[in-house]
Amino acid sequence: MTSSHSRPDWLRTHTCGELREANVGQSVVLNGWVDARRDHGGIYFVDLRDRYGITQVTLTPEQSDALPFSTEFVLGVHGKVVQRENPNPDRPTGLIEVRTERIEVLSPSPTPPIDIIDNLDAAVDTRLRYRYLDLRRGPLQRNLIHRSKFIASIRRAFEDQEFIEVETPVLTRATPEGARDYLVPSRVHPGQFYALPQSPQIFKQILMVAGYDRYFQVARCFRDEDLRADRQPEFTQLDMEMSFVHEEDVFAVWEGVMGRAFRENMGLELPQTFPRMRWEEAMDRFGSDKPDTRFGMELVDLAEWVPTCEFRVFQGALEAGGRVMAIRVPGGGSSVSRGQLKSLESAAKDLGAKGLAWWKPGEEGGAAGPVAKFMDGAVGEELLALTAVDGATTDGDLLLFGADAERIVWRVLGDLRLRLARQLDLLPPATGDGAQWNFLWVTHFPMFEFDEAAGRYFSSHHPFTCPEDETLGGDEPDVSKLVSRAYDLVLNGWELGSGSIRIHRQDVQARVFELLGIDASEQQLKFGFLLEALSYGAPPHGGFAVGLDRLVALTLGLDSIRDVVAFPKTTSAADLMCGAPSRVAPDQLAEVHVAPAGKALERDGSA
Structure with a gap:
């Protein structure tokens, strides 16, 4: 049995990203959205877009005047493929254009509330409210x-x-x-x-x-x-x-x-x-069960060193069955300011620590930090040797300490390690040249x-x-x-x-x-x-x-x-486009034997 509807002639023969020089001279039909429209003194240029790409379409003033349209209108364009006089090397279809013979408006559009551009600067809530428009943008596609x-x-x-x-x-x-x-x-x-x-x-x-x-x-x-x-x-x-x-x-x-x-x-x-x-090794080395291994600054256990140090907080942590550990920040003596250290201390307290001990060895006057006076002579030298990376014991670094219950020490130093890596630009790029994929x-x-x-x-x-x-x-x-x-x-x-x-x-x-x-x-x-x-x-x-x-x-x-994700929720689990979650009519609730808040259902299901 055949359909009673004849095939419409506006159906596309090619996508908007398909045409090349080999198609010059062919008659084609394109379907897509108006991405941009330009008037160049007697000739009109329209960029027609679909998810495959963009093709430039040319119109005469008469054609443009006869059928007004604007951005995001959906068009059916009939025309012939010709060579472009001014090629666009940044576009795969940039060597050709379609000279229009006939245009049909398949669907009009009001001015969109967001721009359909790659580098959109719009509030997240607006993007989610108009997700069907947001999804037309190149990056999301x-x-x-x-x-x-x-x-x-x-x-x-x-x-x-x-x-x-x-x-x-x-x-x-x-x-x-x-x-x-x-x-x-x-x-x-x-x-x-x-x-x-x-x-x-x-x-x-x-x-x-x-x-x-x-x-x-x-x-x-x-x-x-x-x-x-x-x-x-x-x-x-x-x-x-x-x-x-x-x-x-x-x-x-x-x-x-x-x-x-x-x-x-x-x-x-x-x-x-x-x-x-193993999990325990990950926690001991990185303070995390999902360690980022693209950079160093690993945690160092100081249990054997603590008895040589007279700092009572460290000794007390071990006596209470806890841990004393440190991370050494290369160059942190100069790159991490006092203000940044205060911010790190606040973060440590938010994560359960009582404070944050730190030491900058080798600053003017010898050293700096709340534990500097406990690091004189062999005690400090031994600590530097213990925390050195690849045997280096140079001054100018920063040491941060955790002394508390084991889980707190892991959590605090693991978090500070990541904060400092971002702050000091120690992470490689996420993609492209230089990216690392450390599984x-x-x-x-x-x-x-x-x-x-x-x-x-x-x-x-x-x-x-x-x-x-x-x-x-x-x-x-x-x-x-x-x-x-x-x-x-x-x-x-x-x-x-x-x-x-x-x-x-x-x-x-x-x-x-x-x-x-x-x-x-x-x-x-x-x-x-x-x-x-x-x-x-x-x-x-x-x-x-x-x-x-x-x-x-x-x-x-x-x-x-x-x-x-095509249709994500907000951080409050709301779908702004659909308006979900939403209230449900009492009769719908009664059908599934659920009472509205503050009411009870009778045995027959009615409120």
Whole structure:
């Protein structure tokens, strides 16, 4: 059966980025938006734009007068390709133009509230309110095209390694031990709720039990948490799981996948194997579990040196079971001012430190800093030798000290290290010449972390992570000492994603739940289906998930994921374009058995 509508003659024969000298003499039809319009004394020039590029179109005054149009009108242009008298070498179509024979206005437009230009200076809220206009700009179009191609490369890499893509549910069960869930009320089950998935974690483990030993998915995930530049309430991750594997098998797959994606989309060759570093080493050297290894200034442990120093604060920290550590800032003696040091001290206090001790050796008069008087003679010389980089012991540097509980020392010096690297321009460029792509596997995270506010332990990753010691330390374990088989992939100080070898034995999984304070009845209520599945021949398995929004943003040198997401939310989780979230009519709430705030529903569902 054929359509009753004839094919319109305004349909394009070429895109606005396609025509070249080889097309000179051809009759063509272009469709696009008016990017610019210029009057050059008797001839009119129009730049016609689509996502493929821009082509210059020429009109006579009569043609222009006969059909008024302005920027962002959508046109159908019929004409002939001719050689340009004044070529534009900065444009791929710059050697040709289209001499117009006929123009149709396919859609008019008022004057846009934002300019459709690359270097737009407009408020973020305005850009998000008119996102459909913002998305016409070249940078965003290039970002989203890059994102699409990058994800396509990843997909092909997994398919070539015999992974299959399986979609897991979006409406699922609320589970504890993670961020807050987005809840969806059920109409057919009054008073009950679905949760939107924070990840496909349990389902992909069940796929391993089902025998689908190599799974992947480009998955939408949802977390109701406070937002930052690198977080959105809904996000996309590349999720995978494998059976009958060790950590190194998971690492090898991802090293190949990342290598292919960077090669195909960025023309870069990554190392075949990424470095590995245990969590404790990362914290001791960098004060961070996602260390930026593109520059030095590593933390130095001063435990053996402290007894030679008479500074009581240092000695007291060790006696209390804490740590004393330092970072040495090359040239910081002159490049870091007193005012900047005060700012660093304020930052340290905000992070939990009582203050910030520092020392500038070799200044006029000998030295400077609150601990300078304790650094005379051999004591200071020994410290300089201990903190020297590559054996150098030159003066003119700055030493910053942390003396407190171990976690506070790590947190404070790790943060100051990054602040100073930015402040002193020690970081290489994010992209282009000189850029570095320092991938790192951080492994063997603590199994549990203690939450002071809640007064109990939580899983460092999630409760399905396999412990390094499957006996879990026996009947009375010290949970603070238990180590997991979890791992993160870090790139230039950013956590790309997390994974682990999973618990595949039902008894071990039940024991981990117990250590988290989840008793047998609650285990059955919340995780009964998983425990049952693990009893039916579950294979040893492990997996990983990468946040695609963050990864793509990093490859483009962007600090925020907002410009690689088509329709992002604000930092208050609002969609300014759609006006979401919004209030819902009382009858809609009643249908799903939800009462408006401050009211109760009757048994029949009416308020």
